[in-house]
């Protein structure tokens with residue numbers, strides 16, 4: 001494939017297009033103006049992941065903006081995937097920010113609905129939700145491919161984005177989840193990252209539905225992994241994070257080791273085992289490792305999973 | 315119907331301030347049905363204010379009344395005498411009734427004693443649930459008669475989001491427990507109707523300019539005008 005045939009020409013797009021197994025990471029900007037936090041996280045992940053998601057006011061808590069942080073990450077050696085939620089911006093602000101991200105050299109964007117404001121630190125704010133994630137994907141695809149704003153007006157220079165979406169294979173109604181992925185493909189998504197997977201059998205059932213519809217051939221699927229630091233995190237996710245499915249045996253396994261270095265090692269080991277198992281599933285094109293506030297675990301996990309060195313693409 | 319909840323007493327007191335002739339005005343339509351601002355509730359608030367005035371020795375006099383519908387000029391005419399005699403009207407009507415009162419008797423001081431909160435329906439005795447956001451572009455013909463604008467916490471046109479779980483919405487706060495996920499309901503009802511394809515197609519962004527985002531709305535019925 002020549003450079004001109006790529007939709008955006010990002011490292012992530014090239015790796016996935018060449019059929020190489022991709023590894024993406026995740027980085028949460030800080031709740032202060034301290035940009036060195038992103039710098040350090042980016043340096044930690046450089047060379048170990050192909051691109052890194054930069055969250056957008058994650059869990060509805062104010063942080064450095066994803067685009068500004070994405071730029072910092074880029075300058076420190078990692079390709080950013082900026083996340084954009086529909087919660088905090090209307091269609092004007094989103095288009096303006098996307099044009100801006102392009103001019104800064106950012107060309108991966110993950111389109112999300114966004115966690116509800118009631119989870120965050122400004123519950124009294126007005127939730128925007130002018131568009132939903134599917135509308136956002138479609139708007140971005142039309143900007144890129146048709147050089148059109150949402151209103152239909154044309155622009156001279158189109159922003160180039162490799163368009164991502166998220167899907168939760170464990171959300172309800174379960175039977176609708178593969179259909180929803182199809183809707184996102186129709187809207188224009190190029191790659192998809194899943195919510196963290198702990199229940200592999202259920203994920204496999206979901207992938208069967210995805211393959212039955214041939215969706216894995218139309219979108220690159222990255223399986224989400226979150227390494228557990230200890231049993232506390234496992235229990236918290238099981239009980240308090242919406243849409244999360246953590247089986248008892250995982251909680252029990254983490255409960256069986258002492259909190260501290262032992263549980264950290266066990267959490268990494270579990271993550272490696274899961275990556276290996278997920279990589280075997282037909283239609284899984286890569287993994288997305290979400291070690292938020294535990295970024296230093298990523299290099300060990302990627303290495304132990306046999307995913308080094310990361311491929312270089314022209 | 316329009317629903318409202320009474321404001322905390324201290325907030326009402328602060329709005330009333332040092333006025334001496336107070337009229338509490340209820341409305342016998344929606345706010346009476348939701349047990350917030352009908353004649354009975356106006357009488358209760360008037361006695362509370364009277365007791366407080368006696369305790370504090372302010373000498374304030376408190377009356378009460380109720381309009382059949384506070385949002386229509388002719389019903390306001392029926393209580394005009396009482397309104398004219400007061401220094402302040404503490405209205406227990408919905409936001410529309412309160413504004414009608416303030417406009418009709420301008421520059422009379424009219425303050426709200428309730429917070430108007432939704433277009434809802436009485437689901438069961440003493441329980442009201444929001445059903446419509448008056449968005450100006452009703453989509454429920456394609457969503458199985460279930461409103462995604464106000465019943466989905468994110469007003470999604472292509473739900474459900476990833477937070478939908480066991481039929482419940484991801485939003486649970488102490489005030490909002492066990493909210494049903496509107497899109498789960500829509501999916502189930504469309505299936506029962508054999509119309510799932512309506513949820514499989516992508517719905518375009520909503521035209522919010524037809525809602526309050528487009529500025530205050532106005533409706534004229536030319537054919538109904540009296541010449």
Ligand code: SF4
Pocket residue numbers: 445446447448449450451452453454461462463464
């Ligand atoms: S779609 Fe609009 S008009 Fe229809 S019920 Fe919902 S808010 Fe009301």
Ligand code: SF4
Pocket residue numbers: 465466467468469470473474475476477478479482483484485494495496497498
């Ligand atoms: S869980 Fe359902 S109702 Fe709640 S925001 Fe998501 S789609 Fe809307």
